[in-house]
């Protein structure tokens with residue numbers, strides 16, 4: 001029997017649910033880090049779990065009821081990293097499926113597994129893949145593909161959208177979610193108002209750090225809706241995500257993000273916007289002026305986090321000179337749009353080989369005596385670039401699991417993996433939502 005901390009603490013935010021039986025379920029990948037065998041996995045899937053209810057802003061539009069339309073929270077498991085929630089995604093319709101089929105295709109499931117293993121390996125907070133199982137069905141989206149489910153683990157699946165649903169229902173419900181969230185994050189205070197303040201600050205700090213880490217590695221989440229914004233500060237719901245090849249604040253990969261709301265450079269602004277949506281849920285618990293004062297701290301929290309993260313990849317100790325250098329680098333990158341990852345590796349290995357336009361900057365940077373070991377520990381050789389992710393997905397679709405495993409090996413040890421070469425002619429890359 002599994003324990004169900006989320007459902008026990010927040011019974012009004014779940015519907016008991018079981019995953020359906022699949023015609024021909026086969027475990028294709030099982031993450032060795034979680035030390036579970038096949039039998040334990042099948043046992044997990046037989047348990048009664050819950051579909052979560054939440055609201056959310058999708059591309060800025062408020063949707064009062066979203067919820068797990070294609071996922072079930074199975075319960076808590078013990079892992080070498082402590083207790084985690086196990087969640088199965090793509091498992092079939094739930095009470096929240098609306099018009100969706102509740103299913104997932106192998107390609108997107110594999111993308112989430114690969115990307116999240118990489119993020120974990122480079123020290124960025126994320127949910128993690130526990131297993132990939134093909135279901136024996138064929139699922140139609142842009143193309144036909146084998147159906148698959150992803151088992152994933154997270155510290156918690158609490159989202160800003162959980163608070164938003166609570167806020168629609170009233171103050172008592174917000175307090176319920178607040179108290180449970182505070183318990184999960186280890187936040188304490190004497191009064192409800194103080195707890196709301198402490199929690200909001202903690203979530204803002206976690207989100208500022210997370211997005212700064214995405215920016216340093218060149219990650220575009222692609223769908224930072226409030227229902228995908230984790231209270232525990234984990235990278236949550238890898239849908240149309242991608243890594244930038246060329247540095248460009250306007251980089252967008254998602255087919256539906258026509259306005260560039262979730263572009264690479266807009267991510268810090270969206271995180272700030274999402275934090276205002278969280279703050280809004282505490283109206284009635286905290287004074288509006290106090291809430292405003294809190295959310296106005298986000299830009300500074302983000303700035304501090306960004307300086308810290310960028311200093312790490314450039315081997316610098318934070319200082320006023322370093323800060324100025326980082327700001328100047330950002331302007332240069334945005335103007336010249338170089339291949340970001342290749343440039344970072346050049347700076348580490350042979351800065352002389354970098355383009356002329358960067359040489360004056362490089363001289364100033366060298367004068368600060370950058371620490372090459374620090375750089376090596378924060379900018380990996382290997383990155384799941386778009387053309388590589390596509391190769392891995394194509395390999396899985398032709399059942400070439402050796403190729404998949406080889407690349408997963410790089411994703412899990414990217415600092416020692418061979419350098420991921422830039423594509424010769426990067427073709428425009430399009431990713432899809434709800435995949």
Ligand code: AMP
Nearest residue numbers: 066067068069070097100101102103434
């Ligand atoms: P996402 O942006 O992928 O996290 O999904 C947004 C919302 O749509 C969530 O409530 C999902 O559960 C739901 N959803 C996405 N795909 C499907 C699907 N194929 N069937 C049912 N619900 C879905």
Ligand code: MG
Nearest residue numbers: 227228236237
């Ligand atoms: Mg989601």
